[in-house]
Amino acid sequence: MARINTSYQKLKAGYLFPEIGRRVSKFVADNPTAKVIRLGIGDVTEALPPAIVAAWQQGVAEMGTRSTFRGYGPEQGYDFLREAIAKHDFASRGVRVDADEIFVSDGSKCDTGNILEIFGDDNKVAIVDPVYPVYVDTNVMAGRTGPSNEQGRYEGLVYIPATAENGFVPELPKERVDLIYLCYPNNPTGMVATREQLTRWVEYAKKNDAIILFDAAYEAYITDPTIPHSIYEIDGARDVAIEFRSFSKTAGFTGVRCAFTVVPKSVTAAGLGGERIPLHGLWNRRHTTKFNGVSYPVQRAAEAIYSPEGKKQVQTLIDFYLTNARLIREGLQAAGVKVYGGVNAPYVWVKTPGSQTSWEFFDRLLQTAHLVGTPGSGFGASGEGYFRLSAFNSRENVEEAVRRFQKVVS
Ligand code: MLT
16 A cells, blocks of 8 residues: 655645635636735746846757757756856855855755755754744655644744744744754845844854754845845854755746755764764755756856846846835835835735734735735744735836725725
8 A cells, every 4th residue: 555655644734825826816716807916925026137038048049059059967057157156146245155065956945845855854943933834844744743733833843933022033942953944034024134143043053063054045135234145154154054045036036946055065964973974965965866957048047147237137126126125114104004024125024903813814905905915824823913015016016005005904
């Protein structure tokens, strides 16, 4: 008898965004003339910058000519892209990341889930609450948790609340943990961690022989020059942290698919007999066994993000979404709603007005204003009573969404 991985039976009904999609599809089917504005999933809406499109097309043209055609590329990514990343994302900030410590992939969602394969099942995992649901669900799928309780928290995970009281940067865990997921600028709260706060986490990891899994998918949205873009800006982080980066939100690549993970050669964890094993070799083994690389034209498109004109065009795109975030923030504040984030991130974290739960507010907004956001409780128990709005949409839709939101809460 074939058996399923019964850990999947512990998962809650559906992944958050498909569940939202299901409710919205039903609403649209019942109300076919409603003009629904979607500020739910953080999916980009604006066209790719021309420098990126041109590089992609050039890559396709090379694939269509025998003399420049390429078959399998290096699983870890082409040198031209890894070198551009090392130079522009890290060296330019005085951070040492070598090109061969960079693993190009098709997404940070995949990488943050797949990374668990190189860690033992008995690691104690700390999860900030609220959190990007992928970190939790992939741990459940991998069998690292018990069942969930009525709040949706899984036995075996250590939840560390990020609340308004602690500025959405949680305290260090009270018990010893081995793996810690951190995401800054944060999804879903849109808040950032200061250098001092990140330094405390790196010190904790060093002291407790723990590894930080640092998701920096939104670093391009940082506007405050004092906020670190990379965990490696913190002394000692090269020994204790793996960093995930993505071109999805940086350059409009959600439908293109290209990201990368940094595994410094100096990060180690314990082997069977307690000996130190570099994680770089393990991840390289995993990556080359299970992944055949990102397509050549897409890597050329990603390389163009770092060209002089690519940089300018990408910055224009980011500024556009950041202006959307500001309009949402200011529009909601003007209506007397408490909001967080949206200054160094494309997400605005909204306190739900009155005593409505996140899902009640979701339904109210959808039914009365035809507006879609993301219920905070979908990101964890501490997200209850909050609502996330994404700044990824056209200016026209964002302005209209703000007007509709103001009407609902007035
Ligand atoms: C989100 O809305 O949280 C993100 O778009 C999801 C993702 O990046 O996978």
